[in-house]
Amino acid sequence: MGKVNTVFKRYEKKYLLTASQYWMFRELVDEYMQVDEYGESTICNIYYDTPNYDLIRASIEKPVYKEKLRLRSYGIPGPDDLVFLEIKKKYKGIVYKRRIVLPLEEARQSLQQGAVDEEKGQVAKEINYFLKRYPLIPRVYLAYDRIAMFGVEDSDLRMTFDFKIRSREDKLDLAMGDTGKLLFREGEVILEVKVKDVYPMWLIQGLEKLSIYPRSFSKYGSVYKGTLLSNYAEHML
Numbered sequence: 161m162g163k164v165n166t167v168f169k170r171y172e173k174k175y176l177l178t179a180s181q182y183w184m185f186r187e188l189v190d191e192y193m194q195v196d197e198y199g200e201s202t203i204c205n206i207y208y209d210t211p212n213y214d215l216i217r218a219s220i221e222k223p224v225y226k227e228k229l230r231l232r233s234y235g236i237p238g239p240d241d242l243v244f245l246e247i248k249k250k251y252k253g254i255v256y257k258r259r260i261v262l263p264l265e266e267a268r269q270s271l272q273q274g275a276v277d278e279e280k281g282q283v284a285k286e287i288n289y290f291l292k293r294y295p296l297i298p299r300v301y302l303a304y305d306r307i308a309m310f311g312v313e314d315s316d317l318r319m320t321f322d323f324k325i326r327s328r329e330d331k332l333d334l335a336m337g338d339t340g341k342l343l344f345r346e347g348e349v350i351l352e353v354k355v356k357d358v359y360p361m362w363l364i365q366g367l368e369k370l371s372i373y374p375r376s377f378s379k380y381g382s383v384y385k386g387t388l389l390s391n392y393a394e395h396m397l
Contacts, residue, residue: 179347
Protein backbone atom coordinates (compact mmCIF):
# COMPACT_ATOMS: atom_id res chain seq x y z
CA MET A 161 0.00 0.00 0.00
CA GLY A 162 1.47 3.37 -1.02
CA LYS A 163 1.14 6.68 0.71
CA VAL A 164 -2.43 7.19 1.92
CA ASN A 165 -4.34 10.18 3.17
CA THR A 166 -5.46 9.81 6.78
CA VAL A 167 -7.30 13.13 7.30
CA PHE A 168 -10.14 14.45 5.13
CA LYS A 169 -12.32 17.57 5.31
CA ARG A 170 -14.91 18.14 2.60
CA TYR A 171 -18.53 18.55 1.60
CA GLU A 172 -20.23 15.35 0.50
CA LYS A 173 -23.56 14.79 -1.22
CA LYS A 174 -25.18 11.49 -2.12
CA TYR A 175 -27.42 10.56 -5.02
CA LEU A 176 -29.31 7.37 -5.88
CA LEU A 177 -29.05 6.64 -9.62
CA THR A 178 -30.96 4.23 -11.79
CA ALA A 179 -28.90 2.14 -14.21
CA SER A 180 -29.83 4.42 -17.13
CA GLN A 181 -28.99 7.58 -15.17
CA TYR A 182 -25.62 6.10 -14.28
CA TRP A 183 -24.62 5.42 -17.88
CA MET A 184 -25.79 8.84 -19.08
CA PHE A 185 -23.99 10.53 -16.21
CA ARG A 186 -20.79 8.60 -16.92
CA GLU A 187 -20.88 9.80 -20.53
CA LEU A 188 -20.96 13.34 -19.18
CA VAL A 189 -18.33 13.08 -16.45
CA ASP A 190 -15.77 11.03 -18.37
CA GLU A 191 -14.83 14.24 -20.18
CA TYR A 192 -13.91 15.92 -16.89
CA MET A 193 -13.05 13.07 -14.52
CA GLN A 194 -10.49 10.27 -14.43
CA VAL A 195 -10.71 6.90 -12.71
CA ASP A 196 -8.16 6.76 -9.88
CA GLU A 197 -5.22 4.35 -9.68
CA TYR A 198 -7.25 1.59 -8.01
CA GLY A 199 -9.87 1.36 -10.77
CA GLU A 200 -12.79 -0.70 -9.46
CA SER A 201 -12.30 -2.05 -5.95
CA THR A 202 -14.40 -3.74 -3.28
CA ILE A 203 -14.82 -1.71 -0.08
CA CYS A 204 -15.53 -3.74 3.07
CA ASN A 205 -16.64 -2.18 6.37
CA ILE A 206 -17.54 -3.16 9.91
CA TYR A 207 -19.65 -0.49 11.65
CA TYR A 208 -19.38 -0.28 15.42
CA ASP A 209 -22.21 0.92 17.64
CA THR A 210 -23.53 0.56 21.16
CA PRO A 211 -25.81 -2.34 22.25
CA ASN A 212 -28.77 0.07 21.85
CA TYR A 213 -27.63 1.45 18.47
CA ASP A 214 -27.16 4.90 19.99
CA LEU A 215 -24.87 6.22 17.25
CA ILE A 216 -27.05 5.37 14.26
CA ARG A 217 -30.26 6.31 16.07
CA ALA A 218 -28.82 9.76 16.75
CA SER A 219 -27.51 10.04 13.19
CA ILE A 220 -30.83 9.39 11.42
CA GLU A 221 -32.46 12.20 13.43
CA LYS A 222 -30.29 14.59 11.35
CA PRO A 223 -28.52 16.44 14.16
CA VAL A 224 -26.10 19.31 13.54
CA TYR A 225 -23.27 17.01 14.62
CA LYS A 226 -22.98 13.26 14.21
CA GLU A 227 -20.20 10.69 14.32
CA LYS A 228 -19.49 7.03 13.65
CA LEU A 229 -16.63 4.55 13.86
CA ARG A 230 -15.87 1.83 11.33
CA LEU A 231 -13.15 -0.59 10.32
CA ARG A 232 -12.50 -0.59 6.56
CA SER A 233 -10.52 -2.67 4.09
CA TYR A 234 -10.04 -2.61 0.35
CA GLY A 235 -10.75 -6.18 -0.64
CA ILE A 236 -10.92 -9.13 1.76
CA PRO A 237 -7.90 -8.87 4.08
CA GLY A 238 -5.76 -11.47 5.77
CA PRO A 239 -4.55 -11.08 9.37
CA ASP A 240 -1.41 -9.17 8.35
CA ASP A 241 -3.01 -6.98 5.67
CA LEU A 242 -3.44 -3.30 6.41
CA VAL A 243 -6.89 -1.90 7.21
CA PHE A 244 -8.25 1.48 8.24
CA LEU A 245 -9.82 2.33 11.57
CA GLU A 246 -11.83 5.49 10.95
CA ILE A 247 -13.80 8.11 12.79
CA LYS A 248 -16.21 9.91 10.50
CA LYS A 249 -17.84 13.10 11.73
CA LYS A 250 -20.27 15.51 10.11
CA TYR A 251 -20.85 19.04 11.36
CA LYS A 252 -23.01 21.60 9.55
CA GLY A 253 -22.70 19.73 6.27
CA ILE A 254 -18.92 19.33 6.39
CA VAL A 255 -17.54 15.79 6.63
CA TYR A 256 -14.37 15.13 8.62
CA LYS A 257 -12.76 11.72 8.30
CA ARG A 258 -9.75 10.74 10.41
CA ARG A 259 -8.17 7.32 10.31
CA ILE A 260 -5.17 5.21 11.19
CA VAL A 261 -3.66 2.31 9.27
CA LEU A 262 -2.85 -0.97 11.03
CA PRO A 263 -2.79 -4.72 10.39
CA LEU A 264 -6.16 -6.45 10.65
CA GLU A 265 -5.16 -8.64 13.59
CA GLU A 266 -3.87 -5.63 15.53
CA ALA A 267 -7.12 -3.79 14.78
CA ARG A 268 -9.16 -6.73 16.07
CA GLN A 269 -7.21 -6.89 19.32
CA SER A 270 -7.26 -3.12 19.81
CA LEU A 271 -11.03 -2.93 19.39
CA GLN A 272 -11.58 -5.87 21.74
CA GLN A 273 -9.39 -4.17 24.35
CA GLY A 274 -11.00 -0.77 23.78
CA ALA A 275 -7.80 1.10 22.92
CA VAL A 276 -5.30 1.50 20.08
CA ASP A 277 -1.59 2.25 20.31
CA GLU A 278 -1.35 6.01 20.85
CA GLU A 279 2.15 6.03 19.38
CA LYS A 280 0.32 6.05 16.04
CA GLY A 281 -0.34 9.75 16.59
CA GLN A 282 -3.07 12.26 17.30
CA VAL A 283 -5.76 10.38 15.39
CA ALA A 284 -5.11 7.30 17.53
CA LYS A 285 -5.72 9.41 20.64
CA GLU A 286 -9.00 10.66 19.15
CA ILE A 287 -10.07 7.09 18.43
CA ASN A 288 -9.29 6.08 22.02
CA TYR A 289 -11.37 8.98 23.32
CA PHE A 290 -14.22 7.75 21.11
CA LEU A 291 -13.81 4.19 22.41
CA LYS A 292 -13.93 5.41 26.01
CA ARG A 293 -17.12 7.42 25.40
CA TYR A 294 -19.15 4.55 23.94
CA PRO A 295 -19.40 0.81 24.76
CA LEU A 296 -18.90 -0.20 21.14
CA ILE A 297 -19.42 -3.61 19.57
CA PRO A 298 -19.44 -4.68 15.89
CA ARG A 299 -22.95 -4.23 14.53
CA VAL A 300 -23.10 -4.38 10.72
CA TYR A 301 -20.94 -5.57 7.85
CA LEU A 302 -21.29 -3.52 4.65
CA ALA A 303 -19.55 -4.08 1.31
CA TYR A 304 -19.84 -2.57 -2.15
CA ASP A 305 -17.98 -2.46 -5.43
CA ARG A 306 -16.67 1.05 -6.04
CA ILE A 307 -15.34 3.11 -8.92
CA ALA A 308 -13.55 6.24 -7.66
CA MET A 309 -12.76 9.24 -9.86
CA PHE A 310 -11.02 12.59 -9.50
CA GLY A 311 -11.20 15.80 -11.52
CA VAL A 312 -8.77 16.21 -14.40
CA GLU A 313 -8.43 19.95 -13.78
CA ASP A 314 -9.36 19.94 -10.09
CA SER A 315 -8.06 16.92 -8.16
CA ASP A 316 -10.04 18.04 -5.08
CA LEU A 317 -13.23 17.13 -6.93
CA ARG A 318 -13.92 13.48 -6.20
CA MET A 319 -16.72 11.11 -7.17
CA THR A 320 -17.44 7.55 -6.17
CA PHE A 321 -19.95 5.13 -7.68
CA ASP A 322 -21.01 2.26 -5.42
CA PHE A 323 -22.58 -0.88 -6.87
CA LYS A 324 -24.14 -3.99 -5.31
CA ILE A 325 -24.27 -2.59 -1.79
CA ARG A 326 -24.72 -5.55 0.53
CA SER A 327 -24.90 -6.09 4.26
CA ARG A 328 -25.08 -8.74 6.92
CA GLU A 329 -25.49 -8.81 10.69
CA ASP A 330 -23.47 -11.99 11.28
CA LYS A 331 -19.85 -12.93 10.47
CA LEU A 332 -18.76 -9.46 11.56
CA ASP A 333 -15.17 -9.89 10.49
CA LEU A 334 -13.54 -8.33 7.41
CA ALA A 335 -11.74 -11.60 6.65
CA MET A 336 -14.96 -13.62 6.31
CA GLY A 337 -15.82 -12.77 2.72
CA ASP A 338 -17.85 -9.96 1.16
CA THR A 339 -21.25 -11.61 0.79
CA GLY A 340 -24.47 -10.06 2.06
CA LYS A 341 -28.05 -9.08 1.32
CA LEU A 342 -28.47 -6.42 -1.38
CA LEU A 343 -29.52 -3.09 0.09
CA PHE A 344 -31.00 -1.50 -3.04
CA ARG A 345 -32.65 -2.75 -6.20
CA GLU A 346 -30.47 -4.47 -8.79
CA GLY A 347 -28.78 -1.89 -11.04
CA GLU A 348 -29.14 1.07 -8.68
CA VAL A 349 -25.94 2.99 -7.99
CA ILE A 350 -24.96 5.31 -5.16
CA LEU A 351 -23.10 8.41 -6.35
CA GLU A 352 -21.16 10.48 -3.83
CA VAL A 353 -19.74 13.84 -4.87
CA LYS A 354 -16.99 15.21 -2.63
CA VAL A 355 -15.71 18.77 -2.93
CA LYS A 356 -13.75 21.22 -0.80
CA ASP A 357 -15.73 24.22 -2.00
CA VAL A 358 -18.41 24.44 -4.72
CA TYR A 359 -19.55 22.30 -7.65
CA PRO A 360 -18.23 23.24 -11.10
CA MET A 361 -20.90 24.56 -13.46
CA TRP A 362 -20.69 21.57 -15.81
CA LEU A 363 -21.58 19.27 -12.92
CA ILE A 364 -24.50 21.42 -11.74
CA GLN A 365 -25.92 21.53 -15.26
CA GLY A 366 -25.38 17.80 -15.84
CA LEU A 367 -27.14 16.75 -12.65
CA GLU A 368 -30.07 19.04 -13.44
CA LYS A 369 -30.32 17.82 -17.04
CA LEU A 370 -30.52 14.18 -15.93
CA SER A 371 -32.91 14.95 -13.04
CA ILE A 372 -30.42 13.66 -10.47
CA TYR A 373 -31.10 15.15 -7.06
CA PRO A 374 -29.35 14.71 -3.69
CA ARG A 375 -30.71 12.23 -1.19
CA SER A 376 -30.16 12.31 2.55
CA PHE A 377 -29.29 8.80 3.69
CA SER A 378 -26.48 6.60 4.93
CA LYS A 379 -25.76 3.00 4.03
CA TYR A 380 -25.61 1.94 7.67
CA GLY A 381 -28.73 4.00 8.39
CA SER A 382 -30.58 2.21 5.59
CA VAL A 383 -29.66 -1.18 7.08
CA TYR A 384 -30.80 -0.04 10.51
CA LYS A 385 -34.17 1.25 9.31
CA GLY A 386 -34.75 -1.66 6.95
CA THR A 387 -33.70 -4.61 9.12
CA LEU A 388 -32.13 -3.85 12.47
CA LEU A 389 -34.85 -1.56 13.81
CA SER A 390 -37.57 -4.22 13.59
CA ASN A 391 -35.25 -6.88 15.03
CA TYR A 392 -34.27 -4.57 17.90
CA ALA A 393 -37.92 -3.70 18.63
CA GLU A 394 -38.87 -7.39 18.74
CA HIS A 395 -35.99 -8.08 21.12
CA MET A 396 -37.15 -5.30 23.46
CA LEU A 397 -40.72 -6.63 23.69
